[in-house]
Amino acid sequence: MSIDKKITDDLVANDISFVTTVPCKQLAGVIEEIDQREEIFHIPSNKEDEGMGLCAGAWMGGKRPAIIMQNTAIGVTINTLATLIQYYRMPLPMLISYRGELREPVACQVEMAVHTKALLAQMNIPTYHFHNQSDVEELDMILKYTFMCNKPVAILTDANFWGGYGDQ
Amino acid sequence: MIRSEILKEIAPILRDQLVVCNIGIPSQELHAIDDQPTNFYMLGTMGLSSSIGLGLALAQPKTVISIDGDGSVLTNLGTLPTIGNNMPSNFILMIVDNGSYGSTGDQPTYTGRKTDLAGMARAAGCDNVVEVQDVDTGKALQEAIDAQVGTVMIVKCDSGNAKMPVITMDPVVIRDRFMKAVEA
Ligand SMILES: Cc1ncc(C[n+]2csc(CCOP(=O)(O)OP(=O)(O)O)c2C)c(N)n1
Numbered sequence A: 001m002s003i004d005k006k007i008t009d010d011l012v013a014n015d016i017s018f019v020t021t022v023p024c025k026q027l028a029g030v031i032e033e034i035d036q037r038e039e040i041f042h043i044p045s046n047k048e049d050e051g052m053g054l055c056a057g058a059w060m061g062g063k064r065p066a067i068i069m070q071n072t073a074i075g076v077t078i079n080t081l082a083t084l085i086q087y088y089r090m091p092l093p094m095l096i097s098y099r100g101e102l103r104e105p106v107a108c109q110v111e112m113a114v115h116t117k118a119l120l121a122q123m124n125i126p127t128y129h130f131h132n133q134s135d136v137e138e139l140d141m142i143l144k145y146t147f148m149c150n151k152p153v154a155i156l157t158d159a160n161f162w163g164g165y166g167d168q
Numbered sequence B: 001m002i003r004s005e006i007l008k009e010i011a012p013i014l015r016d017q018l019v020v021c022n023i024g025i026p027s028q029e030l031h032a033i034d035d036q037p038t039n040f041y042m043l044g045t046m047g048l049s050s051s052i053g054l055g056l057a058l059a060q061p062k063t064v065i066s067i068d069g070d071g072s073v074l075t076n077l078g079t080l081p082t083i084g085n086n087m088p089s090n091f092i093l094m095i096v097d098n099g100s101y102g103s104t105g106d107q108p109t110y111t112g113r114k115t116d117l118a119g120m121a122r123a124a125g126c127d128n129v130v131e132v133q134d135v136d137t138g139k140a141l142q143e144a145i146d147a148q149v150g151t152v153m154i155v156k157c158d159s160g161n162a163k164m165p166v167i168t169m170d171p172v173v174i175r176d177r178f179m180k181a182v183e184a
């Protein structure tokens, strides 16, 4: 089974029915997959803090949300994570492409990669790092954990996890 | 009219609806005028009232009114295309356009100069955009609720703030109370 399908199956199995995304090349497959699943309402957002607002509203309306975004968006969303998601204690699984790690071809991506884990740690956000494809086995548990504790939780997925960049 | 006078006038209409209220003095005013469990007060996160309201309206069937501000919409302009392309019939975005950042001392925003929020909302794909003067807010809001089509309202009014106490309610209490009202 493809990882894109496995990830989407786990979202559906955990009753996640509202997903917002801002694309990353690594996330193209999973975004395409969730877009096709009728159990999931997919609403693209224009900026990740906007997306987190949508997720906060959806959760208060009784739907389990998730956001799919690139790690550079940590720089965009710190205020929203602190003053909305954490302050009001809301669950939010964040499936994050971890650009700027091993096998990264674009040098600028490294500039946010070096801050990513430090920022998440500073925010006390539980953080998981998927490096090998088999790490995806933990996703189901991570999602259950997120909705158990009502916190934002980061799942960083690097290029090695996604199988590299092909010929980019 | 200033924002607090409008809120006082429409309080009886808002009372029966789910309301997401903008950060700062707008929330303080609404809280002081007519605190309701159906009000979600934003204590921070400038810009996201429209996004939270849209997410809520998409997730459940009750009518949702986001009370927003010109400054806050300008800081989250990406919200307009998202609303325009996903507008549910139960969502009303009411932008109180006082042409200023009211909460921080009424510094002017660009809507007081050349920028036209109604035009921007239309260009973003919002089909039902109404621009009203402060005195007509209640009538226009009731019409939008009754029409059951998603609506963006731009309410033109004067800048100025009423002196109201800070909200001291715990955010988790606000949120929990609100979620129970959503479900009720
Ligand atoms: C990121 C960020 N920048 C600035 C502020 C300060 N701030 C709080 S409310 C506000 C003004 C909001 O203006 P508007 O949305 O027009 O609402 P009004 O008070 O005029 O009704 C500002 C600038 C903030 N809370 N967060």
Ligand SMILES: [Mg+2]
Pocket: B069, B070, B071, B096, B097, B098, B099, B100, B101, B102
């Ligand atoms: Mg204003």
